[in-house]
Amino acid sequence: MKYLKIICTLLFVFIISCKTNNPSVNLDDIINEYQDYEAYDDEKFPLGVYTKEHYQSQAEFAQSVLDKLTKVNKEELKETDKISYELLKFILKDQIAYYDLEGYLNPLLSDAGFHSSLTYNVRPLTNYDDVKKYLNKLNAIPEYVNQHFVNLREGLEKGVSQPLVIFKGYESTYNSNIVENFKDSYYYSPFKNLPNDLTESQKDSVLKAAKKAIENSVTPEFKRIKQFFETEYFPKTRKTIGVSETPNGKEKYQDRINFYTTSTQYTADDIHKIGLSEVARIKAEMEQIIKDLEFKGSFADFFHFLRTDEQFYAKTPNELMMIARDMSKRADAQLPRFFKTLPRKPYGVAPVPDAIAPKYTGGRYIGTSKDSKDPGYYWVNTYDLPSRTLYTLPSLTVHEAVPGHHLQGSLNNELGDSIPQFRKDLYLSAYGEGWGLYSEYLADEMGMYTTPYEQFGKYTYEMWRACRLVVDTGIHAKGWTRQQVVDYMSSNTALSLHEINTETDRYISWPGQALSYKIGELKIRELRKRAEKALGSKFDIRAFHEIILEQGTVTLAIMEERVDNYIERLKNE
16 A cells, blocks of 8 residues: 555656646747747838748748647637637648648739739828838839749749730730839829828928839839740740649649638539539529510520620719719618628728729729728729629629628728737638628628619629639649630620630639639528528527627638537527
């Protein structure tokens, strides 16, 4: 017995010693380390760093943080902290994969690129500090371009590049910024309305610096970009279109499927089958509307009617903008009926800038930070009016503005102090774009579709996203040609031929991203149906939306767990 007591005592001391020498890892400390990490000096590099060494450093740091996360006792965490844990793990794994799979070697899309993304830095200047920061960004453009050229050249050598077929019209992304007079540069426009609190001496100094920046660091760089693309990149880039035909392409595509669906449960074949099923379901809804309208002709004939009849198109850019603003205001008025919490940040409705409009589809939402004095913006594309159908404008409006991206994005920015900053800055397409497409579905209940044609427009947009499941997997896993994609989209959607072509190039250049819309929307609708069935009279649409939105951006698995917990909680009340 004496020896047994001694052994027990020694065992107790050993256990205590182990706990002392291996203290439990604090999640907040890990999150703070992640958020405090800076891979570059933002004063020295105002536009960021894009070197291979930078991405390697990021991946190594991500792995070190991931290793620390494994030591956290997840079972002891509160719900909010568990969500932070899972989201941080998801992000870190993606950062590692981005370096390992050399995603940084291909920073181009059919409608965007490292050079055109500079456009987002052009904002109104509200104080002298804004002015200085903006000038620093303009003067940093040469180094920014140099770093991307290095990556693009390595990508060309390795076959990790975009296919030539997507670059039709790409010259618009750089030609419009090559100007004779510095005052005609889009990048000079913020200096035409300087803050009122600047002294005359400051204004004079700023305008001289602005002229120098445009003439030395902006216009010449876009000339270099033009020369690079037209004499070096386009002649050498690949002719095949599927990512699976590039080095490690199948692995890359599965990685993008996992990222854009926030799940490892789907293969390309799974998603292709879901897409075919959704296309069939939605087509039946569209055919019923055609029948109800007593239209004389085939499904294809009705599409031709929609694409060519003048009643479905605005006659001027101003008319299109007025209609979009009216729809936005009608959507605003419905929000209290469907949401408990509304964002403080307002939004404006503005045209897509001319410099990038030719390669855009209908519109886009441009958000701002919580503390910014600028509103968010719902951009409406007024370029090529014969391709901007009015019957799809309600769907576009609710998707990009409210209750879509502006509402969700602003609420995400305005989350309370219990949510770490990295989550407020986080955007996952399956959640954000899934919510945007769900908003188009919800808009029917909001009374946004006032004619059968607008109802058809809703299904057109839903069909568009369903077709994406078919054609994205077709391109990147099944060897489809570009023409196969165009033909499939043309026969199943009422999108204009211009939009079908720009969308097709987008899917080719951005593997997997187009899958996120429909996969995310299907999950939200599935969870709503589950809650309605389980709760019956206890179901409250405002409470359901609160569950979806109140923790900000989450993976679909986290969303499902939250809804299931919400159902159980109410059933037990």
